[in-house]
Amino acid sequence: MSTVPFTLAVPSKGRLQENANSFFARAGLTVVQGRGARDYRGTLAELPGVEVAFLSASEIVSQLAAGAVHMGVTGEDLVREQVPDADARMELLTPLGFGHANVIVAVPQAWIDVRTMADLEDVAAAFHARRGQRMRVATKYVNLTREFFAQNGVTDYRIVESLGATEGAPAAGQAELIVDITTTGATLRANALKVLDDGVMLRSEANLVASLNADWNEQTLATARAILLRISAEENARTSREVRTLVANGAAVAKEAEERFQARAMFGLISEGPLRLICPRKRVAELADWLISKGADHVSVAPLEYIFSARNELFEKLQGRLAG
Numbered sequence: 001m002s003t004v005p006f007t008l009a010v011p012s013k014g015r016l017q018e019n020a021n022s023f024f025a026r027a028g029l030t031v032v033q034g035r036g037a038r039d040y041r042g043t044l045a046e047l048p049g050v051e052v053a054f055l056s057a058s059e060i061v062s063q064l065a066a067g068a069v070h071m072g073v074t075g076e077d078l079v080r081e082q083v084p085d086a087d088a089r090m091e092l093l094t095p096l097g098f099g100h101a102n103v104i105v106a107v108p109q110a111w112i113d114v115r116t117m118a119d120l121e122d123v124a125a126a127f128h129a130r131r132g133q134r135m136r137v138a139t140k141y142v143n144l145t146r147e148f149f150a151q152n153g154v155t156d157y158r159i160v161e162s163l164g165a166t167e168g169a170p171a172a173g174q175a176e177l178i179v180d181i182t183t184t185g186a187t188l189r190a191n192a193l194k195v196l197d198d199g200v201m202l203r204s205e206a207n208l209v210a211s212l213n214a215d216w217n218e219q220t221l222a223t224a225r226a227i228l229l230r231i232s233a234e235e236n237a238r239t240s241r242e243v244r245t246l247v248a249n250g251a252a253v254a255k256e257a258e259e260r261f262q263a264r265a266m267f268g269l270i271s272e273g274p275l276r277l278i279c280p281r282k283r284v285a286e287l288a289d290w291l292i293s294k295g296a297d298h299v300s301v302a303p304l305e306y307i308f309s310a311r312n313e314l315f316e317k318l319q320g321r322l323a324g
Contacts, residue, residue, distance in 0.1 A: 004215045005051040006223040009063055009072035012040065012054035016206065019098040020073045026238075027230040028306070047226055049219075058082065060209075065089045067213030070220055071227070077103050077181060077204035081141050091321045092207045093228070093314050094235065099206030100183060103141055105148070105199035107177040108170055109192045116198050117152035120177075124156035127176070134158045138169035139179035141201075148179075148201045167191045210318050221319075228314040236307040241284050242266070243277045245296040250275040253294055261287045278307065 010024075010031060011017040021031045030045040031052055042052035053069055060072040061082045073096065079086050107114050114123055127135045135157045139145050142159055149157065160175050167187050169175040181204070182188055185195065208231070214220070243263065247253050254275060257263040263279040279287050288299040 004217075004220070005049055006220045007051045007053055007069040007071075007214075008044070008227075009053045009055050009060040009069040009074075011057050011060070011073060016057060016073075016099060017054070019096070019206065023073070023096050023098070027227075027234040029227065029230060044227075047223065050223060050227075064209055064211040065213070067211050067215070069211060070214040070216070070224065071208060071210050073206055073208055075099050075101070075204050076207050077101065077141070077144075077202055079207070079209065080202060080204075081144050084143055089212055091210045091212060091318060093210055093317060094208050094231070096206040096208060099204070101181045101204050102183075102200050103144055103179065103181050103202040103204060104188075104195045105177065105179055105201065106167075106182075106188050106193040106195050109194045114196070116196055117149075117154060120196065121152070121154045121156075124154055128156045135177070136160045136175040137177055137179055138162045138166050138175035140166060141179050141181075144201055145179045152198075167193060210321075212321055216322055224318060225312060225315045228318070229308065229312050230306075232312055232314050233306040233308045236309065237304040239281050240278050240304055240307060241281050242302045242304055243279050243284060243287055243291070243299060244302070245275050245291050245299045247275055247291060247294055247296045253291070257287060257290070260290065263287055278304070 010020045024031050024044070028046060031042060032045050033042040033054065040054045042054065044050040044052060053063070055063065057074045057078055060069070060074040061078045063069045064072050064074070065083045065086070076092060079090065079092070083089055105117070105120070107120070111123070114120055124135045137145060137157050138160045140162050142161060145159060149155070160169070162169060162178075166178050166180040168191060169178055170193065171191060178193065179201065182195070188195065210224070254265040254277065257277055261279055261283045263277040266276040266278055277287070284301055288301065291299050
């Protein structure tokens with residue numbers, strides 16, 4: 001059996017690292033950073049044999065693509081930009097709920113007649129005809145820009161790779177428009193830029209990503225299963241609620257609740273006595289109202305810490321890609 005340790009890559013600093021550590025902590029996994037913040041190797045306290053590598057988000061992508069790490073936390077925007085054949089090399093297992101940002105096409109607000117990519121195509125052609133040169137697009141997202149512009153039929157442009165603050169390029173005369181990442185749009189507005197109506201190229205967030213090129217063997221697969229079991233249990237609990245009530249003919253009520261609200265009985269179906277259901281969080285209020293219509297006097301709702309299931313869907317997803 002291979003002695004190569006299971007390697008998990010997490011961001012090495014800043015808010016991304018804090019959020020990644022919190023994500024694993026919610027799943028009952030404690031990231032320990034060796035001798036402190038300057039140590040670039042660590043462990044998971046609850047799972048011996050896991051080596052944690054602290055890298056930049058960009059380095060995590062390259063290490064995943066090369067198969068040097070088994071799993072990592074990084075943004076989808078970096079995955080799609082840095083690895084053109086990303087879907088063949090890695091699997092985005094689950095979004096993590098932080099690091100939200102959109103990759104967008106933004107033009108000067110003064111371009112009042114330019115609202116869509118189709119308008120941009122017309123402007124690009126006119127710009128070339130009038131000035132004898134192509135419209136410049138400042139960006140760090142070269143591959144995503146080329147792909148998105150090609151999909152929208154925009155060809156009369158040239159890319160100016162941005163090394164600094166991309167949003168300042170039009171005002172500085174370095175480009176006519178930009179492709180950049182934004183969260184609130186405040187910086188774009190401050191630089192008199194606007195996002196095209198159909199100019200959101202990618203809605204990105206941090207993901208837990210698995211490498212398909214890593215050394216997957218019996219030992220590393222077992223470790224992945226243990227990690228993903230905990231993550232799935234926390235995710236299932238966070239998106240669900242326990243609903244309790246006392247209602248006659250509980251078995252029939254539970255069965256109908258399953259069909260109507262995707263709820264399920266916690267301990268099988270019962271005909272009498274307290275009824276305990278697990279329900280998707282977003283449907284709790286309508287389930288409670290429906291239970292009252294079925295004769296319940298009171299309905300209580302409680303959060304859940306973990307829901308461990310016989311099926312480990314995240315691990316099955318990984319297994320399916322490795323087998324394929």
